[in-house]
Amino acid sequence: MAESTTPVPGEGGPAASGPARAGEPRLRLTGINKSFGAVKALTDVDFEVFDQEVVGLVGDNGAGKSTLIKVMAGVNPADSGQIFMEGRPVQIATPNDATRLGIETVYQDLALCDNLDVVSNLYLGREDLAPRIPGVGGVLDENEMEARTLEVLAQLQVTTLKSVRTPVAALSGGQRQSIAVAKTILRKPKVVLLDEPTAALGVAQTRQVLNLIRRLRERGLAVVVISHNLADVFEVVDRVIVLRLGKRAGSYDVRNTTPEQVVSAITGAEFGELLGDESSASDAPGTVEREGAGT
Numbered sequence: 369m370a371e372s373t374t375p376v377p378g379e380g381g382p383a384a385s386g387p388a389r390a391g392e393p394r395l396r397l398t399g400i401n402k403s404f405g406a407v408k409a410l411t412d413v414d415f416e417v418f419d420q421e422v423v424g425l426v427g428d429n430g431a432g433k434s435t436l437i438k439v440m441a442g443v444n445p446a447d448s449g450q451i452f453m454e455g456r457p458v459q460i461a462t463p464n465d466a467t468r469l470g471i472e473t474v475y476q477d478l479a480l481c482d483n484l485d486v487v488s489n490l491y492l493g494r495e496d497l498a499p500r501i502p503g504v505g506g507v508l509d510e511n512e513m514e515a516r517t518l519e520v521l522a523q524l525q526v527t528t529l530k531s532v533r534t535p536v537a538a539l540s541g542g543q544r545q546s547i548a549v550a551k552t553i554l555r556k557p558k559v560v561l562l563d564e565p566t567a568a569l570g571v572a573q574t575r576q577v578l579n580l581i582r583r584l585r586e587r588g589l590a591v592v593v594i595s596h597n598l599a600d601v602f603e604v605v606d607r608v609i610v611l612r613l614g615k616r617a618g619s620y621d622v623r624n625t626t627p628e629q630v631v632s633a634i635t636g637a638e639f640g641e642l643l644g645d646e647s648s649a650s651d652a653p654g655t656v657e658r659e660g661a662g663t
Contacts, residue, residue: 470558542573
């Protein structure tokens with residue numbers, strides 16, 4: 369049995385209110401393999417995300433989710449396989465390669481400096497300079513950086529910050545996540561990867577982050593969300609891709625599938641409407657594709 373098949377663009381994953389997707393995905397990976405010594409982390413994995421789409425990447429611990437994200441981000445380059453950006457074959461060997469292609473990642477630890485304020489975090493390592501003496505460099509253009517920070521936060525409808533000069537250490541979990549996402553927006557990304565964005569957040573903070581993800585989609589970005597929380601996943605994503613034991617187990621349109629079907633793919637179990645022979649299982653409502661399920 370083939371463990372992975374190349375998805376048909378537009379086969380599954382239209383936005384909840386949008387038309388069926390056609391054409392090339394914003395980002396597409398085919399036949400991705402990655403090993404760490406004798407451990408095979410990813411085996412012939414295919415992945416795709418379209419513009420103005422939120423894809424949930426789910427699976428049990430050790431399924432290969434973080435490894436796949438790091439392949440996209442250039443942290444752990446794939447051993448083999450192909451990557452296409454807007455239909456063009458590309459190489460992603462380093463994080464700088466991913467950044468140049470417009471792929472930005474927000475990791476679970478957020479990579480923020482608690483002792484710096486919001487503006488300083490957004491511009492850390494790429495500060496704007498205002499020239500003072502020709503040929504001698506310049507000083508930090510605090511006014512321009514603050515104005516641009518306020519503009520980006522307004523675009524993302526982040527309204528809970530009292531001041532962009534507040535140290536990050538004083539912010540809530542939801543506010544920190546918003547700042548980490550705003551930091552990527554400054555780089556004008558095409559694809560945003562979010563690793564467990566609602567982990568360890570309260571109800572109100574989780575709602576804030578989910579709304580932020582929706583606004584990223586409204587801006588036309590392709591968004592990938594790793595999460596163990598299927599309630600959050602089903603609330604905000606358009607399509608779910610399941611990894612199991614380093615292989616792609618299926619792709620599901622959330623408009624006409626259930627969490628139970630996704631759990632079935634995650635665990636390898638078959639129950640409910642997925643019971644029966646192979647032909648009837650492939651026609652189960654909500655299943656866009658099922659690859660190697662139950663193996």
